[in-house]
Amino acid sequence: MKVLITGGAGFLGRRLARKLLQLGKLKNAKGVEEKIDSLVLFDVVPADGFSDPRVTVVTGDIADPQALSRVVDAQTVSIFHLAAVVSSQAEADFDLGMRINIDAARLLFETCRRLGHCPKVLFTSSVAVYGGDLPAVVQDETALNPQSSYGIEKAIAELLLSEYSRKGFIDGRCLRLPTISVRPGKPNKAASSFASGIIREPLNNEETVCPVTADTRLWLLSPRQAVENLVFAHDLGAEAFVQNRVLNLPGVSVSVGEMVETLGRISGQAAVSKIRWESDPVVQRIIGSWPGSWDMKRAHALGFKGDKDFDSIVHAYIADDLVARRCSEI
Numbered sequence: 001m002k003v004l005i006t007g008g009a010g011f012l013g014r015r016l017a018r019k020l021l022q023l024g025k026l027k028n029a030k031g032v033e034e035k036i037d038s039l040v041l042f043d044v045v046p047a048d049g050f051s052d053p054r055v056t057v058v059t060g061d062i063a064d065p066q067a068l069s070r071v072v073d074a075q076t077v078s079i080f081h082l083a084a085v086v087s088s089q090a091e092a093d094f095d096l097g098m099r100i101n102i103d104a105a106r107l108l109f110e111t112c113r114r115l116g117h118c119p120k121v122l123f124t125s126s127v128a129v130y131g132g133d134l135p136a137v138v139q140d141e142t143a144l145n146p147q148s149s150y151g152i153e154k155a156i157a158e159l160l161l162s163e164y165s166r167k168g169f170i171d172g173r174c175l176r177l178p179t180i181s182v183r184p185g186k187p188n189k190a191a192s193s194f195a196s197g198i199i200r201e202p203l204n205n206e207e208t209v210c211p212v213t214a215d216t217r218l219w220l221l222s223p224r225q226a227v228e229n230l231v232f233a234h235d236l237g238a239e240a241f242v243q244n245r246v247l248n249l250p251g252v253s254v255s256v257g258e259m260v261e262t263l264g265r266i267s268g269q270a271a272v273s274k275i276r277w278e279s280d281p282v283v284q285r286i287i288g289s290w291p292g293s294w295d296m297k298r299a300h301a302l303g304f305k306g307d308k309d310f311d312s313i314v315h316a317y318i319a320d321d322l323v324a325r326r327c328s329e330i
């Protein structure tokens, strides 16, 4: 079985790749487990650090048809489409966001259509497709009303995926991810980058800036659960996505103030004092337009799982990333 991850050098792409290599198999279109013989990690930057013989690292621009045709062929039965320009970058660079988040998505679906073998395509959308005057808990029927370039682009790509699936060109499955926290590594160009930074940096004894108010409410999922849910969505039978190709994944609703309280409980007031509160109106506007919670009935009925609470998200970061990093430094 040949599997492709676009955005394979990214944060979730790498973690998903490690998970797939560890599992060694996925369910094919007939629902039968098949060995993963080939895992292609495609990204504009190289996905370094993979020595597994099943992995092929390919660099290229996903908006370039020739680059894409090098990594999608008739043997590619499953595609995790994660390549994207994230929120603040898409807001700052209109053309880039449109090109990567919409045009390249259509190009990928079109490439699959031309090959004619209807691969599974897992796509990651975002809370950012919602916005405006939202109910306290967003329902499946809540209208999409994105308030950012990124949100608009994700919403358009969701519809494209639904249409290419309706026509039988792909078996598309779209997961709307909550904001992923706690993300290891360095801050990135997502407006939500602080949602990891205000925990990660203090736990690493570094200073950080919180650009939003303490009462700002976020909808969060740990990296661990995000990857579990991507694999779970892949292996579900096609009937789960026939009526609706898009699914809101479970999350945890917390205010930024509650996140900081958790940090204090787990790591003490010295960690909390590493956070400098410095409002950024652009980030506040984007994040403030996102839902702080949505209904999880459909996701739970299908068997998707979220984190228990924000404390367990922080503990997962400490176990999965912080401890591993400190051990590698010894």
Ligand SMILES: NC(=O)c1ccc[n+]([C@@H]2O[C@H](COP(=O)([O-])OP(=O)(O)OC[C@H]3O[C@@H](n4cnc5c(N)ncnc54)[C@H](O)[C@@H]3O)[C@@H](O)[C@H]2O)c1
Pocket (backbone or CB within 6 Å): 006, 007, 008, 009, 010, 011, 012, 013, 042, 043, 044, 045, 060, 061, 062, 063, 081, 082, 083, 084, 085, 086, 100, 124, 125, 126, 127, 177, 178, 179, 180, 181, 188, 192
């Ligand atoms: N992390 C989150 O909080 C979150 C929340 C909701 C949705 N998502 C979505 O999940 C997916 C993965 O997110 P992530 O956090 O790993 O982001 P990331 O930025 O770490 O990964 C995205 C990858 O896409 C690659 N990319 C960008 N332009 C490209 C191009 N022209 N050609 C090929 N590759 C290109 C980047 O180099 C990067 O490695 C994205 O689609 C993102 O929108 C993430």
